[in-house]
Amino acid sequence: GIQVEQSPPDLILQEGANSTLRCNFSDSVNNLQWFHQNPWGQLINLFYIPSGTKQNGRLSATTVATERYSLLYISSSQTTDSGVYFCAVDRGNDMRFGAGTRLTVKP
């Protein structure tokens, strides 16, 4: 099956700093999504981005499908950005998740 690797596993930032999270995947995919898991466990959709670049406020994402990686950028981080960020991919209908990046934003 497809392997998904996320880096870094942990990231600690001061409020206001910028960050880049990376997702590498081992094969071509139909779907790539970025999620933020809140403290209660719910996965919040950030981006549906099998290719190209998208922006939503302070967050943006880029997927280079030919090179099998995606990047999530968080600018001017806030304490509410803390949590675990997951990248997930699928080729059909069985989504495979990376291990996540745990982001801690300190005030």
Added chain:
Amino acid sequence: KAGVTQTPRYLIKTRGQQVTLSCSPISGHRSVSWYQQTPGQGLQFLFEYFSETQRNKGNFPGRFSGRQFSNSRSEMNVSTLELGDSALYLCASSYGMRRTGIFYNEQFFGPGTRLTVL
């Protein structure tokens, strides 16, 4: 549009019992997928149902089963519970099919059911 709902939100069972979890997808979505999240294994795909048929299955034992009804609502059943089944069970819904020639499968997750097996 209402989001994905899951019931119950919390559940405590003992070893050997069985449990049924329910998921109602977003209106218009025909695909429902189930995932298990544990600290040790992370998020793992269980199975996916589309139009009342299991379309994909992950690598879990036969104790884990599911079904989907004609209104797209889905249930997941775990029989003969083991301690290792303690986890957050997440359900996701999507269109799960081609739209204008492109396979569009953005998944939207429910809040999850936290199962504790004692």
